Structures are given as structure tokens and as C-alpha cells.
Amino acid sequence: MRELPQKEANLFKQILKNYELKQYKKGLKGAEQILKKFPEHGETMAMKGLFYSHLDKKEEAYEFVKKGLRYDLKSHICWHVFGLLYRADKNYEEALKCYTQALRIDKDNMQILRDYSLLQMQLRNYEAYIETRHQLLELRPQNRMYWIGLAVAYHMMGKNDLAVKVLSAYEDSLKDIPTKPDYEHSEMLLYHNSILGEAGDMQVALDHLDSIDKHVCDRRAVREKRAQYLMALDRYEEAEAIYRGLVKENPDNFAYIEGLQKSLKLYFPTTTTTSSSSSPSTPASAPATATAQEQEKILALFDELQKLYPRSNACKRLPLRVATGEAFVRVADAYFQHSLRKGVPSLFVNIKKLYADSDKEKACEKLVLDYEASLKEHGRFDAKSSDSGEKEPPTALLWTLYYIAQHYDYTRQTDKALAYIERAIAHTPTLVELYMTKGRILKHAGKPKEAMEAMNEARELDLQDRFINSKCVKYMLRADKVADAEKTATLFTRVDIADPLNDLVDMQAMWYSLESGESHMRQGQMGKALKRFHQVEKHFFDFTDDQFDFHTYCLRKMTLRSYVALLRLEDQLRTHPYYVRAVKNAVQCYVMMVDKPEGCDTKEMEGMTEAEKKKHRNKQRKAELKAQKEYEERRAQIAADPTKKGKLDEDPEGMKFLKTEDPLGEALKFLRPLQELAPNRIETHLWGFEIYIRKKKLLLALRALLKAHALDANNETLKKQLLRFAEDVKAAKDIKPSVKAVIDNHWATLYGKEAVGH
Amino acid sequence: MSSNGTRASSHRIALGDINPNNLGQLKRINTVIFPINYQPSFYKDVLEVGEFAKIAYFNDVCVAAVCCRKDPTPEATAPHDLYIATLGVLAPYRRLGLGTALLEHILEHAAEDKKIGKVYLHVQTTNEEALAFYKKHGFEQKEKVANYYPNFDDSDAYRLEKVLVQ
Numbered sequence: 001m002r003e004l005p006q007k008e009a010n011l012f013k014q015i016l017k018n019y020e021l022k023q024y025k026k027g028l029k030g031a032e033q034i035l036k037k038f039p040e041h042g043e044t045m046a047m048k049g050l051f052y053s054h055l056d057k058k059e060e061a062y063e064f065v066k067k068g069l070r071y072d073l074k075s076h077i078c079w080h081v082f083g084l085l086y087r088a089d090k091n092y093e094e095a096l097k098c099y100t101q102a103l104r105i106d107k108d109n110m111q112i113l114r115d116y117s118l119l120q121m122q123l124r125n126y127e128a129y130i131e132t133r134h135q136l137l138e139l140r141p142q143n144r145m146y147w148i149g150l151a152v153a154y155h156m157m158g159k160n161d162l163a164v165k166v167l168s169a170y171e172d173s174l175k176d177i178p179t180k181p182d183y184e185h186s187e188m189l190l191y192h193n194s195i196l197g198e199a200g201d202m203q204v205a206l207d208h209l210d211s212i213d214k215h216v217c218d219r220r221a222v223r224e225k226r227a228q229y230l231m232a233l234d235r236y237e238e239a240e241a242i243y244r245g246l247v248k249e250n251p252d253n254f255a256y257i258e259g260l261q262k263s264l265k266l267y268f269p270t271t272t273t274t275s276s277s278s279s280p281s282t283p284a285s286a287p288a289t290a291t292a293q294e295q296e297k298i299l300a301l302f303d304e305l306q307k308l309y310p311r312s313n314a315c316k317r318l319p320l321r322v323a324t325g326e327a328f329v330r331v332a333d334a335y336f337q338h339s340l341r342k343g344v345p346s347l348f349v350n351i352k353k354l355y356a357d358s359d360k361e362k363a364c365e366k367l368v369l370d371y372e373a374s375l376k377e378h379g380r381f382d383a384k385s386s387d388s389g390e391k392e393p394p395t396a397l398l399w400t401l402y403y404i405a406q407h408y409d410y411t412r413q414t415d416k417a418l419a420y421i422e423r424a425i426a427h428t429p430t431l432v433e434l435y436m437t438k439g440r441i442l443k444h445a446g447k448p449k450e451a452m453e454a455m456n457e458a459r460e461l462d463l464q465d466r467f468i469n470s471k472c473v474k475y476m477l478r479a480d481k482v483a484d485a486e487k488t489a490t491l492f493t494r495v496d497i498a499d500p501l502n503d504l505v506d507m508q509a510m511w512y513s514l515e516s517g518e519s520h521m522r523q524g525q526m527g528k529a530l531k532r533f534h535q536v537e538k539h540f541f542d543f544t545d546d547q548f549d550f551h552t553y554c555l556r557k558m559t560l561r562s563y564v565a566l567l568r569l570e571d572q573l574r575t576h577p578y579y580v581r582a583v584k585n586a587v588q589c590y591v592m593m594v595d596k597p598e599g600c601d602t603k604e605m606e607g608m609t610e611a612e613k614k615k616h617r618n619k620q621r622k623a624e625l626k627a628q629k630e631y632e633e634r635r636a637q638i639a640a641d642p643t644k645k646g647k648l649d650e651d652p653e654g655m656k657f658l659k660t661e662d663p664l665g666e667a668l669k670f671l672r673p674l675q676e677l678a679p680n681r682i683e684t685h686l687w688g689f690e691i692y693i694r695k696k697k698l699l700l701a702l703r704a705l706l707k708a709h710a711l712d713a714n715n716e717t718l719k720k721q722l723l724r725f726a727e728d729v730k731a732a733k734d735i736k737p738s739v740k741a742v743i744d745n746h747w748a749t750l751y752g753k754e755a756v757g758h
Numbered sequence: 759m760s761s762n763g764t765r766a767s768s769h770r771i772a773l774g775d776i777n778p779n780n781l782g783q784l785k786r787i788n789t790v791i792f793p794i795n796y797q798p799s800f801y802k803d804v805l806e807v808g809e810f811a812k813i814a815y816f817n818d819v820c821v822a823a824v825c826c827r828k829d830p831t832p833e834a835t836a837p838h839d840l841y842i843a844t845l846g847v848l849a850p851y852r853r854l855g856l857g858t859a860l861l862e863h864i865l866e867h868a869a870e871d872k873k874i875g876k877v878y879l880h881v882q883t884t885n886e887e888a889l890a891f892y893k894k895h896g897f898e899q900k901e902k903v904a905n906y907y908p909n910f911d912d913s914d915a916y917r918l919e920k921v922l923v924q
Binding site: 341342343392393394395396397398427428429430431460461462463464 | 768769778779780782783786787790816817818819820821848850851854
């Protein structure tokens with residue numbers, strides 16, 4: 001059956017070409033022509049399905065491909081097509097299975113092997129990836145990409161020596177080394193060198209760097225690396241010379257300046273310790289602290305750099321970290337005066353890290369309060385020089401007041417902060433930043449509604465500023481004014497789409513999803529809330545997926561250092577605070593659904609009787625129905641408007657999530673990446689416990705408790721969970737003896753020795 | 759421009775257009791400086807007069823504004839007058855040249871507009887500082903208008919005008 005007559009065989013070759021050239025409609029026609037004569041030709045049927053999938057008919061696509069496969073189970077083409085279909089739907093696990101089948105039939109098919117290896121990389125299946133790459137390399141030893149891919153895989157697995165071996169072998173096999181600058185060759189050599197650097201033998205890395213020097217295009221990278229290696233080899237003077245050159249080229253690069261300091265043995269990560277308030281005399285021998293003499297030297301170095309590079313902000317700012325005592329007052333005074341005169345809105349943000357040292361905090365406070373008094377009196381920062389020199393611009397007082405308000409806000413002296421921000425507003429009522437800070441102070445004071453009003457005032461002063469608009473939306477959501485927030489947010493979304501809120505989803509505005517989800521949660525609307533948190537999950541899924549094309553692109557373009565950086569970033573992606581927040585909220589929602597299937601209490605329901613609560617819920621349900629009706633009407637309206645693109649949300653209430661059969665399983669899906677990536681966060685295990693205990697998985701709950709206990713035995717949530725666990729164990733009737741034994745084994749760890757007899 | 763001794767390096771004056779997006783700032787300035795509550799129609803007109811309404815920035819902060827209107831004329835060809843409805847600078851920013859910059863801008867553009875015959879305005883009779891400011895810029899004090907600002911204690915005003923030489 002597989003063999004087609006000459007004419008149809010040619011036609012089949014033609015449709016394969018059509019697919020490669022993305023001529024899907026043409027290809028589909030060809031396929032149908034063959035199928036007319038040979039309706040049971042599996043490969044053609046599969047191809048027909050593939051064309052359908054590219055013509056946006058997913059369901060039919062699967063149907064035809066599966067049918068094709070049934071006609072011809074022994075065809076690698078059918079399996080390959082099936083894999084492609086899954087791959088297009090981002091179902092990589094299933095795709096991988098199909099490719100395995102295809103390769104069983106045709107083990108040396110280059111095309112399939114290549115696709116196969118991409119999936120393995122995407123799924124970080126390094127062992128299998130290496131095997132596939134070896135096979136490809138044996139088939140085509142002259143292909144550069146196969147060599148490099150293999151090296152990257154070894155590198156990612158931490159097998160640096162093998163990675164280096166592969167690269168060296170490839171480099172040796174090169175017949176003509178490019179004599180002209182060749183970017184791709186240069187990147188490969190630098191990549192090779194970066195692995196040597198990571199491997200840790202700095203002399204080897206340095207020698208290699210010297211040997212490739214003349215082939216490398218990225219000259220700055222060579223200098224950075226050389227300085228780094230020289231430092232590690234204690235060759236300080238040579239390193240210093242390089243860092244001086246780098247600083248000259250970019251005197252605002254903190255890393256270069258730090259490098260220079262290190263080469264002069266004048267680098268201290270920070271001279272301040274967070275506990276300095278409690279222990280005024282930290283031992284001078286602490287390694288992170290500079291001695292008075294060293295401090296003087298560092299400050300002298302920065303004086304020198306400032307003279308050389310008067311426009312460098314870094315050279316002005318870094319001395320603030322180093323200096324202490326009187327020296328700090330001196331450098332801070334200069335920095336403050338310069339910034340307040342110039343009007344640097346971010347001044348406080350630049351300074352606040354220094355507040356970890358309470359002496360510095362006090363010094364800053366004194367400086368700005370003195371400025372305020374002196375500016376009011378004489379129009380100058382310094383009262384002593386009041387009769388000499390020019391007066392400061394009135395904006396100097398404005399920015400000083402602004403700073404003081406932020407200072408008191410940061411130190412949570414709300415009344416003072418508010419008094420100062422009002423003073424600043426009275427001075428210059430047009431400055432947007434002042435109202436924003438007022439909003440922030442009120443937020444910290446626990447007044448979300450007033451905070452929102454201040455933020456809206458700020459917004460109304462500058463309607464074209466998207467940043468302040470978004471801030472205002474966030475504050476509206478904090479005050480649970482979801483409708484206002486949506487209206488305000490959509491001032492900046494595309495006007496030509498049916499559902500403007502969808503534009504925020506398209507732009508992956510996760511802050512919005514989280515804030516609005518949290519607001520719905522506070523209002524007891526779990527469906528809507530979960531919808532937002534799943535949205536965040538989807539964004540992270542997409543970020544992970546976005547790397548797929550780079551597995552080919554980066555190898556082809558040889559941007560290997562960036563490629564490895566990308567892979568490492570992707571591996572850590574879900575430790576991002578936005579993801580963690582989504583997990584926390586989603587777990588809470590799902591747990592709530594299990595605990596209170598009738599709907600949970602919201603703030604306004606506090607103190608109601610059961611009957612009142614029921615009435616309240618009925619009222620809410622009615623409101624929901626009304627909203628649903630309005631939504632349907634709007635949808636009909638928009639459907640009739642030809643200028644609007646895209647679809648309306650099918651499920652604005654998030655019913656899909658409310659109706660899930662397995663809320664705890666859904667919660668677990670959110671949590672799993674954290675269990676893998678963030679095992680050192682206590683929350684990971686606290687949240688895990690809440691899920692497992694409800695799933696009646698006592699051993700998993702126990703494990704979560706043990707892990708949390710090891711991280712912080714005094715955690716308040718953990719203490720409550722321990723009580724609950726003990727109760728549940730006591731109440732459970734039919735614990736298997738083996739399970740009971742494990743629990744007994746760990747009981748003392750969790751509850752102390754005397755508590756053994758539970 | 760800065761003759762009164764502030765640091766020249768941190769003394770930047772710039773004029774800007776008024777548009778629907780920054781109208782809030784103009785309103786804020788007028789509300790703080792003038793004890794008159796201007797109607798929405800006033801601000802609607804401001805958006806239509808082009809160069810005859812401006813805000814001024816001092817070191818990038820919006821601190822002053824001028825709003826004018828063109829008086830309607832019976833015939834299209836007749837010269838019409840330009841009325842300065844508001845010209846104000848926030849208190850901390852006075853005597854820094856912002857008012858002069860705004861007024862000079864208005865006078866320059868009025869002179870370019872051949873249809874404008876003169877520029878005029880009203881000042882409270884007791885506001886000597888303002889009277890001196892306009893006289894310095896070539897305005898002549900005209901008749902006194904009794905009870906021009908009915909809501910103020912000092913309700914009388916002088917009319918000041920400057921005839922433009924064509």
C-alpha cells in the first residue's frame with residue numbers, strides 16, 4: 001500500500017516540498033488529489049492533517065493524522081507528522097514519544113534526529129540529547145552545529161572537561177582558520193574560554209585567552225576576562241591597568257569600578273552591617289569592613305576618579321557606601337547638595353539602601369533637615385556661608401521637602417511624612433511625584449482608599465504618563481475598586497480590539513493579573529481570582545516556550561555565551577517573585593474551595609449570622625447573574641462592530657476553575673516548580689502541607705513539615721500546622737502500620753522528645 | 759535672564775504647550791494663584807488658542823502659566839484685541855523671569871498676528887507689583903473699572919493695554 005505509482009509518488013514528493021515552503025493550501029490540494037485515488041494511503045492522510053493544522057483546523061488535523069497512522073503504523077513519516085502536531089501544540093512530552101517511534105523505523109533520518117534533539121534540549125533531557133547529538137555527529141562530522149550542540153550539552157550538565165574536549169576536537173578539525181575577523185568563530189572561541197574560566201583553572205583559562213586573542217572580535221570581553229583571570233592569579237598590577245582602561249571607557253559601570261578597587265585591594269562589599277544599630281562596635285577585624293586607613297585610601301581613589309570623570313554618577317555614589325562617620329557626612333553633603341540643586345527625583349531611591357546603617361540614616365536625616373531650615377532662611381544649603389555665593393533655585397527646597405517626606409515614610413513616621421509631603425505640595429502643587437508619594441505614605445498607613453485618591457490626583461496631572469496611570473490602577477485594585485481600575489487601565493490599551501482587558505494579557509502585564517486577582521480574592525470571587533493566577537502561570541509557560549527557537553538559532557549564529565545564559569535563566573524562571581505570588585494565591589484559593597465549598601467569607605461578611613450570610617451570598621449571586629447578562633449584551637454589540645478585532649473572553653467569571661474536579665491537584669501543579677527550584681523557601685513547604693493534609697497524604701504532609709521545620713522551627717504558621725497534623729494523625733482511623741512507623745520515627749524531631757507518646 | 763543671583767547652571771526656563779494631558783497642571787496653577795473658580799468652558803477655550811496659552815517650566819517643574827483669549831470682532835477684517843485672562847507664577851518662583859518669559863512670548867506672537875491690534879488685561883488697583891510689571895513691559899494704565907472683581911475685598915481694577923505697532 002505504501003508504494004504509490006510514479007505519478008502519485010511524484011505528487012507526494014511535491015506536497016512534502018509544499019510543506020517546507022509553507023504552501024499549505026497548495027499542499028492540501030495535492031494531498032486530496034492522491035487520496036482520491038488511494039483513500040487509504042496513510043502518509044498522504046497524515047500530511048493532509050498537517051496541512052489542516054497549519055490552516056487553523058486543529059481538531060480535524062488530529063483526526064486525519066491519527067487516521068493516517070492507523071493505515072500505516074510502520075511509516076516514519078506518519079509518526080514524524082504526529083510529533084510535529086504535538087510540538088506545534090507545545091505538548092513536548094507526547095511529541096518526543098512520536099519521534100522515538102519514528103526513529104525506531106528510520107534510525108538515521110537526519111530531519112527527525114534534528115527535531116528530536118531540539119525537544120530533548122527543551123525538556124532538558126541532556127543524556128538523551130547527547131546521544132542524539134553523537135548520532136548526528138557521526139552521520140555528518142563536518143557539520144559545525146552538531147559539534148557545538150554536543151559541547152553545550154556537556155557544559156550544561158557540568159561536564160566542563162568533556163565540553164572543552166569536544167570544542168578542541170572541532171577546532172583542530174578546522175582546515176582553514178579564518179584570517180579576517182570572523183564573528184561566529186570569535187564567539188565560539190570566547191565560549192570555549194568561558195567554560196575554561198568556569199572550570200576553575202585560571203592559568204589554563206588565561207593561556208587559552210592569550211592563544212585566541214588575535215581571533216576575537218569582542219575586544220572588551222577579552223579585557224574583562226583577562227582582568228578577571230589576572231585577579232584570580234594574584235597578578236594585581238596587571239589587572240589594575242586593565243580595569244583603569246575599562247573605567248576610562250565607562251566610568252558608570254559599577255563592575256569595572258569594583259574590579260579596580262579589588263585590584264588595589266580596596267574592595268569591601270559593604271562597610272555597613274544591618275545589625276550595626278544593636279552592636280555599635282562591630283569588631284574591626286570583620287572581613288567586610290574597611291579599616292580607617294583603607295577607607296581613606298578608597299575615598300582618595302574616588303576623589304581621583306571624580307576629577308578624571310566629573311560626569312560619572314557611579315563615582316559620586318559609591319563613596320557613600322564606603323565612608324563612615326565624619327567622612328560620610330562630608331561625601332553625603334556634597335552628593336545631596338548636587339542632587340537637590342539639580343533636581344534628581346530618584347535621590348531617595350539612590351540613598352535608601354544606606355539606611356541599613358542606622359548611623360548613616362541619622363546623618364542623612366540631619367543633613368536634609370538642616371538644608372530645609374537653611375534654605376528657608378537664606379536660600380542656601382549651608383547657613384554658615386549665607387552671605388557668600390549665589391542663592392539656590394526654589395526647586396532645591398522643593399526636592400528637599402520631597403526627600404524628607406520619603407525619609408519619614410521609609411522610617412514609618414507617617415504623621416511627619418504626611419506633614420512634609422503636604423508642605424511640598426503647598427510649595428509646588430503641580431509636581432506629579434509629590435502626589436504619588438502621598439499615595440504611598442497613605443498606603444503604608446493602611447488607608448487604601450485615601451491612597452488611591454492621591455494616586456488619582458497624580459494621574460490627572462499628567463494623563464499621558466503610562467507609568468502613573470498603571471500605578472493608579474494598582475492602587476484602585478488595592479482599594480478593591482475593580483471597575484474603576486479596569487476603566488483606567490484601558491485608557492492605555494489598544495482601541496481596536498474587542499476586549500481591551502485582553503490587551504493587558506497579550507502584553508503579559510503580570511502585575512495587573514496579580515493585583516486584580518488578589519482583589520477578587522479579597523472579595524470572595526474565587527473564579528475570577530483563579531483565572532488571573534492561571535494567567536500568570538500561562539505567561540511563565542510561554543516564557544519557557546519562547547526559548548524553543550533559540551535551540552537552533554543560537555547554534556547557527558554561534559551566540560553561545562548568550563545561549564547558555566538564556567538556558568540558565570529559563571531553568572530558574574519560576575523562582576521569579578511574580579510566579580511565587582501566583583502560587584501562594586492559587587494554593588490559597590483552591591484550599592478555600594475545598595474548605596468552604598459554599599463560598600468563603602469576605603471582609604464585609606464578618607460578624608454576620610448564618611442567615612445573613614446566606615442572604616448576602618444570594619445577593620452576590622444575583623449581581624453575578626446581572627453582570628453575566630450585561631456581558632452577553634456587550635458581546636453581541638462588539639460582534640456587530642467590524643472595527644473591533646479579536647474575541648471576547650468566553651469565561652469572564654472563571655467558572656472553569658470553580659468547577660474543577662480536583663482543586664488540590666490544580667494547586668499542586670502550581671506548587672511543583674517551586675518544590676524543585678525553591679526548596680529553601682519555607683513557604684514552599686508550608687503551602688505544600690496545606691495541600692497534602694487535605695489530600696490525606698500523611699507522609700507527604702510529614703515531609704513538608706520536616707523540611708519547613710529544618711528551615712525555621714519557630715515559624716508561626718508551622719506551629720499551627722504541627723498542631724493540625726497531630727490532630728489529624730490522632731483522628732485518622734486506618735493508618736497503615738508502615739506509614740505509622742515513619743511518622744513515629746520523625747515525631748520527636750517535630751514535637752520534641754517528651755511528646756513521643758501521641 | 760537670571761539677574762537676581764541664583765545659580766545659572768540650575769536655572770532653566772522653558773515654555774510648553776497646553777494640551778488635554780497636562781491641563782490638570784494648568785488648573786492646579788490657576789486654582790492656587792487666583793481666587794476665581796474658572797469654568798470648564800474657560801479651559802476648553804484655552805486648548806483652542808494655540809500659542810496664546812502656555813505653561814512655563816522652571817528646572818523641568820511646571821510653575822507658571824498664561825491664558826489669553828481673542829475678543830470676537832463684528833467683521834472678519836477688523837483688528838481684534840487679545841485679552842490676557844490669567845498670567846500667574848507660583849509664589850516660590852516669582853522674580854525669576856518666568857512671568858517676563860510668558861508675557862514676552864505672548865507679545866511676540868501677538869505682534870506676528872496682523873489681525874491683533876492691541877493686548878489688554880485687568881489688574882486689581884491695589885496690586886502694585888503687577889501694575890509695575892506690566893508698565894515695565896510697555897502697558898499703559900487706562901480707566902478704572904469699579905467692582906470688577908465682585909468677590910474680593912479690593913474689587914476695583916485698572917484696565918491696562920498695549921497697542922501693537924503694525
